[in-house]
Amino acid sequence: MTGSSCLAVMYHYVRDTARTPFPDIRALPVALFEQQLDWLQAEYDVVPLSCLTDALAGHGSLPRNAAVLTFDDGLIDHYETVFPVLRRRGLNGTFFLTEDACSDTPRLLPVHKAQFLLACLGADAFGQAVLAASGQPRQAGAAEVFGSDRWEDEDARAVKRLVVHELPFDQADRILDDLFVRHVGDPVAFAKTFYVRPAMVREMAEGGMTFGSHTRTHRMLARLSPEEQLYELSGGVAWIRGMTGQAAVPFCYPWGGPHTYTAETVRILGESGYSLAFNTVRRQLRLDDPGFELPRIDTRDLPPYSTAEAISRLLSATEQV
Ligand SMILES: [Zn+2]
Numbered sequence: 001m002t003g004s005s006c007l008a009v010m011y012h013y014v015r016d017t018a019r020t021p022f023p024d025i026r027a028l029p030v031a032l033f034e035q036q037l038d039w040l041q042a043e044y045d046v047v048p049l050s051c052l053t054d055a056l057a058g059h060g061s062l063p064r065n066a067a068v069l070t071f072d073d074g075l076i077d078h079y080e081t082v083f084p085v086l087r088r089r090g091l092n093g094t095f096f097l098t099e100d101a102c103s104d105t106p107r108l109l110p111v112h113k114a115q116f117l118l119a120c121l122g123a124d125a126f127g128q129a130v131l132a133a134s135g136q137p138r139q140a141g142a143a144e145v146f147g148s149d150r151w152e153d154e155d156a157r158a159v160k161r162l163v164v165h166e167l168p169f170d171q172a173d174r175i176l177d178d179l180f181v182r183h184v185g186d187p188v189a190f191a192k193t194f195y196v197r198p199a200m201v202r203e204m205a206e207g208g209m210t211f212g213s214h215t216r217t218h219r220m221l222a223r224l225s226p227e228e229q230l231y232e233l234s235g236g237v238a239w240i241r242g243m244t245g246q247a248a249v250p251f252c253y254p255w256g257g258p259h260t261y262t263a264e265t266v267r268i269l270g271e272s273g274y275s276l277a278f279n280t281v282r283r284q285l286r287l288d289d290p291g292f293e294l295p296r297i298d299t300r301d302l303p304p305y306s307t308a309e310a311i312s313r314l315l316s317a318t319e320q321v
Pocket residue numbers: 072073214218253254255
């Protein structure tokens with residue numbers, strides 16, 4: 001029996017943070033990751049991304065309860081922890097990399113500087129430090145634009161909104177860099193142990209994993225001009241293909257909520273040769289969804305975080321919840 005839908009699950013950190021210098025980073029503990037895979041493998045048919053790509057293109061079919069696993073940001077967790085687990089289970093994962101971060105001369109992305117500053121300082125002190133450095137009051141009532149932050153408290157969301165959505169990029173980068181050096185450490189040294197490197201990507205690709213692009217610098221695409229968006233998107237297919245030999249190269253939007261990209265973004269993705277794109281609209285993916293706006297659910301939407309009732313409510317929704 002073939003299916004017309006698929007569960008695409010999104011992961012970020014998979015690590016036991018209590019054993020790291022940053023216990024407040026929000027991560028999926030390794031044991032819970034394994035437990036969630038047990039549940040997924042019992043309830044779903046976890047298929048390689050190529051199955052979904054083919055089915056979307058009308059070249060193949062999906063099993064009735066198909067699921068795919070996706071991992072964002074090219075974190076070192078994905079090489080050290082996730083890759084061995086998936087290989088042992090014979091599963092495919094798709095890993096979305098940002099070119100600036102996952103090169104041989106990696107740069108720590110502002111999004112990650114902000115996460116670690118938040119973990120070190122707390123939302124209140126971090127927010128105060130950013131406001132003091134920026135010298136401007138926060139805009140009231142800024143639009144809620146993120147797709148994956150609903151589990152954070154209000155203060156954390158406010159400071160993230162300020163550094164990611166409101167301040168000019170260059171100013172936010174400079175402020176985050178100064179604060180990171182002062183409170184956490186050297187961002188260059190940090191980046192070298194934080195992201196997967198091209199050699200690891202090649203090893204994972206040989207081990208059956210799939211890769212995709214997550215832009216060049218992880219800037220919010222909706223804030224960029226068409227020329228700037230082209231810079232972020234145009235090189236990704238050749239970059240991933242060069243490391244992995246993949247014919248089909250998928251994409252996923254930084255931040256990923258419905259307002260983090262534009263119709264222009266979707267047009268450029270199509271013209272740049274990507275095979276599909278994921279956002280973070282939380283519902284079940286259907287084969288008749290637009291191929292460059294495929295929804296995903298978060299690891300926190302599944303057991304052991306969510307009840308069976310909450311999951312079935314989420315999956316039966318036709319719009320974002
Ligand atoms: Zn990301």
